[in-house]
Amino acid sequence: YLIDKGNHRHFMEKEIHEQPEAISHALGHYVDFLEHAVRPVAGSIDFAKVPSLAISACGTAYLAGLVGKYWFERYARLPVEIDVASEFRYREIPLNPESAALFISQSGETADTLASLRYCKEHGLKIGAVVNTRESSIARESDAVFPILAGPEIGVASTKAFTCQLTVLAALAIGAGKARGTLTAADEKALVRHLAEMPRVMAGVLNTIQPSIEQLARDLSKCKDVLYLGRGTSYPLAMEGALKLKEISYIHAEGYAAGELKHGPIALIDENMPVIVIAPHDRFFEKTVSNMQEVAARGGRIIFITDAKGAAASKLETMATIVLPDVDEVIAPMIYSLPIQLLAYHTAVFMGTDVDQPRNLAKSVTVE
Ligand code: G6P
Numbered sequence: 001y002l003i004d005k006g007n008h009r010h011f012m013e014k015e016i017h018e019q020p021e022a023i024s025h026a027l028g029h030y031v032d033f034l035e036h037a038v039r040p041v042a043g044s045i046d047f048a049k050v051p052s053l054a055i056s057a058c059g060t061a062y063l064a065g066l067v068g069k070y071w072f073e074r075y076a077r078l079p080v081e082i083d084v085a086s087e088f089r090y091r092e093i094p095l096n097p098e099s100a101a102l103f104i105s106q107s108g109e110t111a112d113t114l115a116s117l118r119y120c121k122e123h124g125l126k127i128g129a130v131v132n133t134r135e136s137s138i139a140r141e142s143d144a145v146f147p148i149l150a151g152p153e154i155g156v157a158s159t160k161a162f163t164c165q166l167t168v169l170a171a172l173a174i175g176a177g178k179a180r181g182t183l184t185a186a187d188e189k190a191l192v193r194h195l196a197e198m199p200r201v202m203a204g205v206l207n208t209i210q211p212s213i214e215q216l217a218r219d220l221s222k223c224k225d226v227l228y229l230g231r232g233t234s235y236p237l238a239m240e241g242a243l244k245l246k247e248i249s250y251i252h253a254e255g256y257a258a259g260e261l262k263h264g265p266i267a268l269i270d271e272n273m274p275v276i277v278i279a280p281h282d283r284f285f286e287k288t289v290s291n292m293q294e295v296a297a298r299g300g301r302i303i304f305i306t307d308a309k310g311a312a313a314s315k316l317e318t319m320a321t322i323v324l325p326d327v328d329e330v331i332a333p334m335i336y337s338l339p340i341q342l343l344a345y346h347t348a349v350f351m352g353t354d355v356d357q358p359r360n361l362a363k364s365v366t367v368e
Contacts, residue, residue, distance in 0.1 A: 003152060010355045012155035012248070016341050017206055020199040022160045023167050023334070025149040030171035033196055036189040038175040043144045045100045045128050047176035052079045052096060054125065056088040056116040057104035058365070060158040060243060061130075061165060065104050066236035067333050068169035075183055075191075076176035085112035086368075089119050097124030102146075104169075105129070106153060106161040107364035108136020115368075117141055130168055132161050146172065155356045156363045157247045159341050162240065163334045170195060170330060194328040198335070201325055205338050209322060213339060216303060216320050217346030220274065226251060227265055228276045228340075229258040229291060231284040233333045238278055241340035248348040248358050258284075258291040269300040274319060277302055278340070280332045281309035289314050305339050 008014035032039050047053075053072055055065040062084050069080040081093065085103075089112060095101075101120040105113045108131040117138060121127055129142035132150050139145045148164035174191050177183030183191070220226065226245060230238035239255030246253045256265050258277070269275070275295045279288040292302055293316065301319040304311070307326045322339050348355045 003154065009349070010155065010345075012157055012159060012345055012355050015153055015155050015160045016338070016345060018151065019160050019163050019338070020203040020206070022150045022164050023202065024199045025151070026164045026167045027171075027195060027198070029147065029149055030168060031192055031195060036192045038171050038178065038188065038192065041144070041146065041175070045126050045144050046179070047076060047078065047100070048179035050078070050098060050100045050126070052081065052099045054093070054095060054099060054101040054120060055080055055082040055104065056085045056101070057113055058085050058110050060162050060240060061104040061106060061113070063236045063240045063243065064162055064165035064169060065102070066239075067166055067233045068102070068104075068173065070233045071170055071173035071330075072176060075173045076180050077182045078176055078180065085110065085116040089115040095120060095123040095125060100126040100128060102128045102130055103138055103142070104165055105136070105138050106132045106148075106150075106158055106165075108133040108138040109364050109366050110138075111366050111368050114138055114141070130165055132164070156358055156361050157244055157344070159337075163337050166334050166337075167195070167198070191330050194330050197327070198331050201327060201331070201335055202338060205324060205335060209339055209342065212320065212322060213342045214346050216322075217343055217350055219319070220245075220251070220343065220347045221249065221350035223251060223272065223274055225268070225273045226253040226276060227268065227273060228253065228255040228278065229261060229288070230255070230278040231258045231288050232282065233329070234278040234280065234284070234336065237333055237336055237340065238276075240337070241276060241278065241344070244341060244344035245347060247361060248344055248353060248355050249351050250353060250359075251347065258288045261291050261294060266294060266298070269295055269298040271299050271301055274301050274303055276305065276343075278305045278336055279310055280307050280324070280329070280336065281313060281326065282329050282332065285310060285313065289316070292316055305336060
């Protein structure tokens with residue numbers, strides 16, 4: 001990895017486009033493509049023996065952890081306690097010393113995440129670090145280090161580190177499912193085959209969605225507020241979409257669980273606030289579409305991010321529909337990260353903000 005922008009205007013743009021390659025590196029470390037199996041990771045946590053898992057992190061890394069919770073619970077039937085590190089460290093969470101804890105951090109130096117790690121260590125938990133920097137404090141103080149192998153990330157807004165964190169968490173959750181007997185060898189094989197498709201699918205998406213995203217970004221750059229909705233693993237992704245947009249374009253954005261629409265944000269719906277709905281054609285699709293209908297019935301404008309099946313199944317009129325390839329549920333969060341990153345990026349470019357160094361933000365927060 002060269003630390004220059006290459007042919008790109010910003011590091012963020014370059015890092016978005018590096019994702020197929022970065023994910024290939026991460027996959028190569030965790031997955032055996034010949035055997036279609038996850039590799040046993042050295043110094044690993046024995047997921048078969050732990051009664052539960054704690055996860056803590058900040059910012060984008062926390063949202064990767066939230067996707068990870070869905071995976072550990074679904075594939076490994078492992079209950080996950082998760083919180084942002086600034087709350088986790090002070091909540092006085094009763095922790096089981098037989099459990100394990102995962103700390104996710106690109107830099108490996110975030111002060112609150114490190115403090116949460118130390119809290120878990122004091123309570124006797126086995127500690128795992130999902131980090132981009134193996135020489136970092138968080139890596140050094142952990143029992144097991146799970147590198148994300150994303151290469152240096154310079155843009156303050158995290159992109160390739162997020163999708164590599166997701167990739168590692170998916171591999172760990174599948175490995176945990178295998179160890180706990182909640183996934184069969186056939187399940188593992190199928191899931192690994194889907195993971196292996198990611199670099200190719202991502203490259204295809206990056207090559208094709210740019211024009212439609214740029215057009216949409218022009219409209220978004222005129223908005224004051226944007227709402228993102230998603231269900232299941234698309235819910236953390238909705239929050240990540242909102243976080244990316246507010247970080248670099250300074251447009252106010254909120255990410256909500258689609259089912260919570262009627263418990264608050266529906267009051268805000270009008271023609272001035274676009275609603276970005278992240279809805280692959282998965283087992284939640286019909287429910288999310290019914291939330292979209294509630295938005296449409298109140299004159300809300302919808303930006304629909306879905307796949308070919310989803311686009312065909314929904315009869316709703318939208319402001320725009322971004323159609324991604326039909327992919328398995330396990331890789332949808334990584335694939336759907338691309339349009340939300342590009343949308344935030346191009347909106348910020350239209351607004352003329354300092355994309356790589358947004359105001360008031362730091363790449364690594366080493367103070368509380
Ligand atoms: C800062 C960065 C975010 C990042 C968060 C956690 O707020 O601006 O992009 O997600 O810290 O950083 P870490 O290095 O622990 O992943």
